[in-house]
Amino acid sequence: MKKLLTLLMMVVMLFSLAACGSEKEEKKETDTGSTENSAGDSKDNEGSEEKIPLRLYTYYADTDVAVVDQAVARLEEKFPIEIEIIHRVDATGVELKTMAAVGKLPDIYEVTGETIINTFLESGDIEPLEDVMEENGVMEKVNPTSLGSLVNADGHTYAMNFEPPRNFLIYYNQSVFDEYGVKLPTNYDELLEATKTFADNKIIPFALFAAQPWPGIQFYDTIASRYNPGGVKALMDGTADITDPGYVRAAEQVVELVNAGFIGKSSFxxxxxxxxxxFKTGKAAMIGNGTWYLLDIAEYGEGYGYLDNPLAEPGKEAETLYVRSGGSSQGGWTVNPKGEHVDLAKKVAIEYCIERAVASVELFGTANPLTYEVTPKEARHPAAQKYSDEIGKFESTTYFPWNIPNPEIATALNDNHQALLSGGITVEEFIADMDKVIKANR
Structure with a gap:
């Protein structure tokens, strides 16, 4: 009996120990799991938090691919975000309007002019940015000449684009000039003589891609701005009339050059x-294009550059050397006020503009629009370096045709200038019709 009692007590003790062990093991697993979860949460909070998705609508082709890729990569390092890039396929805003109409407007999107900004102001699809710009210190980071026309008529800033001023330049192929013994023209008279020499030798003096109206209009603006620094822009803001002598003379010089063989017969x-x-192959001596073409001629190699002031009045070359055709206007990147992360999108949009500027300088040697030093990875082409050195000397700029705020005036200028170039209308008819349209719509 005593042995049986002892045996029963041993069994009870074994069960008790097993239960305690099981309880302790269970508690250990629970505690360990809790510690691991806590560590995991802490780690996520410190650097592995869930990424916030943002949609970015921007031009994403040609050299912009590398620029956008670098900018986006750096943004994703700075912010807890994941960016989806949507390629901008048109500059008219039609696609953006469609997106807005169906509630699919991206968080950050690119607008290409004041007209689109005003359209989205009416529909409530654009967000003021000056509060975040001040917080970011934009005015201290960006050169004044690279800020463009930031402020809208209502006093707010809706879009940003920090890049060097874009001008229209006349580029030259040095080998063609050398082959025919022609000096690089420094004024209008010399350009006219060069035109005659090239035309006599079956070389196209100026490769005008008139399938698009804008290069011809910009050429006219370049001449007009030798007489009035405001060029076509002054016609829009009412500080000049197209009947003024300088604008009439500019139209006459366009016709004079065309009659001398300045553009090719198949230009249109x-x-x-x-x-x-x-231009690249030497079948044309010159070409007109914006400063973005500096990237192309860098690929062509040495022997390509741009002329200083080939449309200046003789004797006044120095006076108008830094009066430039083309320039900035309202446009750039803005924010959808109906998005889920508006405040974050505004901060990212500003940083995107800055990182774009940095990437453009580093990757392609474009002129630096920022107040602090950014070093190109490779030496700039001589023409690009020349332009970079000149930016701070600009006295005035005009703008490009796509920035003309009134669509009726823009359409009339497109049509009438094409007709002037082709000989379809006279200078008098060009001036008279444009005067009527401008005064009725500006």
Whole structure:
């Protein structure tokens, strides 16, 4: 009996120990799991938090691919975000309007002019940015000449674009000038003489891609701004009339050059790529394009550059050397006020503009629009370096045709200038019709 009792007590003790062990093991697993979860939460909070998705609508082709990729990569390092890039396929805003109409407007999107900004102001699809710009210290980071026309008529800033001023330049192929013994023209008279020499030798003096109206209009603006620094822009803001002597003389000089053989006979069927090839291969001596073309001639190599002031009045070359055709206007990147992360999107949008500027300088040697030093990875092409050195000397700029705020005036200028170039209308008819349209719509 005593042995049986002892045996029963041992069994009870074994069960008790097993239960305690099981309880302790269970508690250990629970505690360990809790500690691991806590550590995991802490780690996520410190650097592995869930990424916030943002949609970015921006031009994403050609050299912009590398620029956008670098900018986006750096943004995703700075912010807890994941950016989806949507390629901008048009500059008219049609696609953006469609997106807005169906409630699919991206968080950050690119607008290409004041007209689109005003359209979205009416629909409530654009957000003021000056509060975040002040917080970010934009005015201290960006050169004044690279800020563009930030402020809208209502006093707010809706879009940002920090890049060097974009001008219209007349580029030259040095080998063609050398082959025919022609000096680089420094004023209008010398340009006219060079035109005659090239035309006599079956060389296209100026590769105009008139399949698009804008290069011809910009050429007219360049001449007009030799007489009035405001160029076409002054016609829009009412500080000048197209009947003023300088604008009439500019139209006369366009016709005079065309009659001397300045542009090719097939110019109106020539697109940009075809004109580039004519210029690059020496079938054309000159071409007109924006400063973005500096990237192309860098690939062509040495022997390509741009003329200083080839449309200046003789004797007044120095006076108008830094009066430039083309320039900035309202436009750039803005924010959808109906998005889920508006405050974050505003901060990211500003940083995107800055990182774009940095990437453009580092990757392609474009002129630096920022107040602090950014070093190109490779030495700039001589023409690009020249332009970079000149930016701080600019006295005035005009703007490009796509920035003309009134669509009726823009359409009339497109049509009438094409007709002037082709000989379809006279200078008198061009001036009279444009005067009527401008005064009725500005």
């Amino acid at each position: 069927a020539t697109n940009a790529s075809q004109a580039f090839e004519l």
